[in-house]
Amino acid sequence: MPAPAGVAVSGPRRVTRAAPALGCHGRPRIDSGDGWDVLGVIGDTSRVLLSTDRLTIRRFHADDAAALAAYRSDPEVARYQVWETPFPLERAVTLVAALASGDPEEPGWFSYAIDLDGTLIGDIGVKLHRNRRQAKIGYTLAAAYQGKGYATEALTAFLGHLFTERGLHRVSAGCDVRNVRSARLLERLGFQSEGLRRRHIWIKGEWTDDLLYGLLASEWRACPSAGDEPA
Ligand SMILES: CC(C)(COP(=O)(O)OP(=O)(O)OC[C@H]1O[C@@H](n2cnc3c(N)ncnc32)[C@H](O)[C@@H]1OP(=O)(O)O)[C@@H](O)C(=O)NCCC(=O)NCCS
Numbered sequence: 001m002p003a004p005a006g007v008a009v010s011g012p013r014r015v016t017r018a019a020p021a022l023g024c025h026g027r028p029r030i031d032s033g034d035g036w037d038v039l040g041v042i043g044d045t046s047r048v049l050l051s052t053d054r055l056t057i058r059r060f061h062a063d064d065a066a067a068l069a070a071y072r073s074d075p076e077v078a079r080y081q082v083w084e085t086p087f088p089l090e091r092a093v094t095l096v097a098a099l100a101s102g103d104p105e106e107p108g109w110f111s112y113a114i115d116l117d118g119t120l121i122g123d124i125g126v127k128l129h130r131n132r133r134q135a136k137i138g139y140t141l142a143a144a145y146q147g148k149g150y151a152t153e154a155l156t157a158f159l160g161h162l163f164t165e166r167g168l169h170r171v172s173a174g175c176d177v178r179n180v181r182s183a184r185l186l187e188r189l190g191f192q193s194e195g196l197r198r199r200h201i202w203i204k205g206e207w208t209d210d211l212l213y214g215l216l217a218s219e220w221r222a223c224p225s226a227g228d229e230p231a
Pocket of ligand 1: 077080141145146152153
């Protein structure tokens with residue numbers, strides 16, 4: 001059971017969220033218990049990256065393979081993603097094994113599990129640039145867990161981690177122009193629209209238009225509901 005909001009827990013720093021309060025761009029405010037500030041932390045020895053009111057963002061482990069294969073095999077979930085369905089269990093086993101032992105500090109793609117009370121409900125992907133100051137993000141929720149604010153909650157905490165703990169300068173994201181839920185999520189998180197790449201990504205038999213978004217650390221920090229309080 002998650003600890004009550006504002007109660008310290010051992011291990012990774014807990015990120016609490018005042019349920020109804022929305023900050024800049026509709027992002028949920030993050031309350032660490034001592035004012036509006038953020039965010040999560042990482043113990044090297046822990047598999048948990050950070051916690052929010054409802055969720056844990058953690059490393060993948062072998063037991064996640066079946067759930068990962070199940071939600072990635074859902075044609076609706078995969079509609080605007082590059083993978084094909086069904087997503088074979090063997091592929092999921094290989095993927096979670098690589099993620100379980102991989103180094104998230106290294107440039108390239110890495111993914112974290114979004115966990116709701118012990119159930120894998122989705123994942124956050126982050127592609128760290130070689131300069132380690134920029135990254136792209138991606139995200140997926142199993143269909144049953146969409147429309148409940150989980151992606152906003154997980155990504156608000158995760159962006160805080162990227163900007164505050166890892167010192168990133170910029171985070172980029174993109175989505176198919178028809179993926180309105182994804183675009184809405186990015187805008188809710190404070191991402192700025194940066195254009196559209198026409199017929200840029202090959203997804204499920206067609207060239208697709210790709211909306212571009214970016215969020216700067218300065219923009220994140222300027223919003224007192226998210227990154228550190230401005231000085
Ligand atoms: C993109 C994706 C993660 C967005 O998921 P989502 O459920 O829309 O986003 P959230 O989890 O933040 O939920 C927000 C919705 O929950 C609603 N909501 C319900 N209860 C809520 C609560 N307690 N707190 C906050 N929001 C809540 C919000 O009103 C919002 O609905 P709206 O967009 O209709 O206004 C999801 O659609 C997905 O996984 N798609 C498939 C994979 C994919 O395409 N990934 C992106 C590739 S670019």
